[in-house]
């Protein structure tokens with residue numbers, strides 16, 4: 001049985017007609033950029049998230065860039081984050097004019113280690129970005145405490161954690177600003193690109209609103225140089241159709257993760273945490289294996305999709321080699337990236353598909369042991 005890594009067509013099958021119906025009035029309106037659909041989407045998103053301000057932009061990268069800049073991060077500042085994330089987290093820091101400082105991850109997990117963050121705080125540290133990687137919320141209580149103690153801004157990269165709940169609060173609403181991506185494969189993904197900045201701070205929201213639209217305070221009044229980070233109306237129309245499905249999709253992902261746990265418990269792989277309480281929404285299902293490369297080859301041979309998120313940590317990427325401290329500086333991160341493997345995971349996945357993935361993994365383990 002072939003098992004695709006993700007299956008966008010299957011995921012969109014239920015909403016296909018509704019989406020086409022939502023596009024028609026946008027096409028007829030002749031207004032295609034940051035108009036009524038974007039405004040309505042922002043309102044609906046803010047209501048779901050219970051946050052005062054939700055500002056739509058055209059990508060998660062733009063959301064992170066604007067959140068940093070609106071929080072006052074700029075040239076000469078250091079921003080502490082992880083190296084095992086999508087490169088956009090670091091790029092946003094660079095775009096804001098600041099320098100990324102990479103901290104290691106917690107033992108046995110994938111999120112930022114607050115103890116290692118503490119060791120890397122200097123007089124130039126201005127902010128931290130907590131990345132809720134794979135859908136698992138970082139240790140926000142400790143990070144928020146450190147932000148208070150050291151007068152730092154705390155920004156959440158919740159691009160992989162739509163709808164994740166941490167101690168009763170939605171990921172993205174806990175720090176000074178939260179950033180989400182609507183890249184197609186995300187837990188809430190559009191049919192193109194999109195992003196969102198969440199904040200409870202009126203001044204931060206105002207600055208994001210201005211910066212995303214060329215630094216305008218009013219029509220043709222530009223108070224600072226800004227960007228074109230506006231969301232397209234068709235994307236907002238699609239996202240308004242998809243948003244009501246987020247909760248059920250996350251529940252389905254959590255169910256798939258539980259199936260994997262049941263099927264792979266004795267596989268010898270190190271499985272991700274499956275708290276089942278909504279604090280992990282399983283954007284990706286990432287296992288660890290010392291024999292990862294051979295396992296991935298075997299899965300490919302069996303027709304099962306897999307991927308590595310991410311094979312090279314950012315401090316070892318050519319673009320950021322100068323920013324980090326080189327090989328050996330982040331031992332847990334560097335160890336993890338040699339072992340991680342993302343198995344197929346999406347809300348439309350069936351129990352049969354999970355069993356097929358598990359059977360291929362067990363067959364590989366048995367062959368290796370023989």
Ligand SMILES: Cc1ncc(COP(=O)(O)O)c(C=O)c1O
Pocket residue numbers: 059060061062085086088089131133157159160180181182183193194195
């Ligand atoms: C952790 C993380 N941060 C930032 C981004 C950037 O989002 P986008 O691709 O929408 O710019 C992504 C998504 O790709 C991501 O996974």
